[in-house]
Amino acid sequence: MNFISTRLIWLVVLAGLFVLPFFLPNFRVFQVNLMIVYAIAVLGLNILTGYAGQISLGHGAFYAIGAYVAAALMEHAGFSAYTTLPVAAVVCFGAGVLMGFPALRLGGHYLALATFALALAVPQLLKHKAIAHYTGGVQGIVLSKPEAPFEFRFLGIALSEDRWLYFVTLAVALPLFWFASNLVKGRMGRAIIAIRDQPIAAGALGVNLSWVKTLTFGLSAAYTGIAGALGAVVIAFVAPDSFHSFVSISLLVGVVVGGLGTIWGALFGAAFIQFVPNIADEISKSAPWAVYGAILIALIYVAPGGVMGALKKLNPGDAK
């Protein structure tokens, strides 16, 4: 009975996801696409910060690297938007492992600090004239959105570029969420959590601390890199100034809002960082960040578990 009802819920959810873009205007679809992209990035950061307990204020850097890898490959090497994703993932995995090595020695504040330096330095590096030929310098790179490969109409509404990209981002995000949720439940996930809670005990029980930590860092960076590449495709534009160090901070905001150490919390976090600034923007240009900051601090005081923590409290029977 339980099995059937779960299946039914999944079917309804999938059907809802399928028809959603045809009920929204094009611009809203674009926003939803970005939300899905942020959800992947937030999930990546949550694996590192929520599960492994390593604080990163520099994931905006991996997001930027992913975006630039995608943009440069499409612009200069003739890659299609879809084939850039695995490349971005591999490059960011490598960058993450590189950053993961110094991270082995650093804990808590030091790691946050070192990664924050990364977040501040990357926009500058992207502007540098030595690589300006590939990165487009300060102007960045303008891309074109991939078109839907086939004609399709639903309820009389055509499958526009943004609607097609909605299905693309969804098709990328779903397996990534599925993989992450299986990862944290499995052997690797238990090792990651053990290192967060009791590093010394975990080491004594045979968990290879440096290996697991570095791998987690790489994996987390790869998730964020894929998100960056997808983000570049969705927005069809990359420029150094769109990867301001505040990108890293909003990803962290997303993690905290969604709930540290949760998988599906990333959706709530992403919705928050995508839609709340738009609302706050109407008050003042500077207001979104003040609102971010206030909510961030308020959440730590009243609901350290974020949205998922609050949901769990409301529904304690649901062991998830």
Place this chain on the structure above:
Amino acid sequence: MDSFLLQIFSGLANGSIYAALGLALVMIYQSTHHINFAQGEMATFATFIAWTLIEHGVPYWLSFFMTVGIAFVGGLLIQRIFIKPVERAPVLNNVIVFVGLLVIFNAMSGWIFGQTVKAFNSPFPTASLVLPQYISGHQLGSLGVTLGVLLVVFLFFKYTPIGLAMRAAAQNPDSASLVGIPVSWMLALGWGLASTIGAVAGIMMAPVVFLDPNMMGGILLYGFAAALLGGIDNPWGAVVGGFIVGVLENILGAYVIGTELKLSVALVLIVGTLTLMPNGLFGRKVVTRV
């Protein structure tokens, strides 16, 4: 040779400001073992207050000391209101509160005072009294002010009863509270002092880089690098580290890599120091008990 000396002197002048920020970071670190990410943003906000006072016709030095007072009270209040509730919480919660403060202060600076870049006048004559060919009046002046601040801080910790109580509270909170030191208030005092030093650094930096809400972002990073290079638990290390970072930044910027990659220098310094010699040049080795 002349231009080389010029770079060294202006490096020392900038370095004194990094040293002051580094010192502020070390003070908070020593008393709480936390790194305040909002330090730079708080300093920027204080600088904006000074700017507003000067714009309204308050004499420079009066507004300087008023701002310093406001920064002290502000730092104290922030510790009482925002930091105290998470004093015993995990590191992550602390970092998030600091990041929240950073964002709030940055947004408030832009919101209240506007995003436009503002010129901030220097109180010092343009020509320096000594070695005018190598150092400008403002550089010499800010060097003097920051060295003065460092001296006051040193004397305060070394010779006053409150300074002694603060050191005791930082080193051994339990024993300190047993002999009647209000440990939690000593932490608040440390925040106040750090915020004051940050404000001085901000006011001294503003004439060099111009005043806007993101003024201290890169400078804070240099302050971090200075504190780490000197060893984050050693105030004198932070000062020496600040001068080293200032000179290094200027010489590398002028001769090796150009000015566009200055922040990357800070990144390399931070990661390099943490990886190769995590205790810095003068820090103590940290031994953790299992």
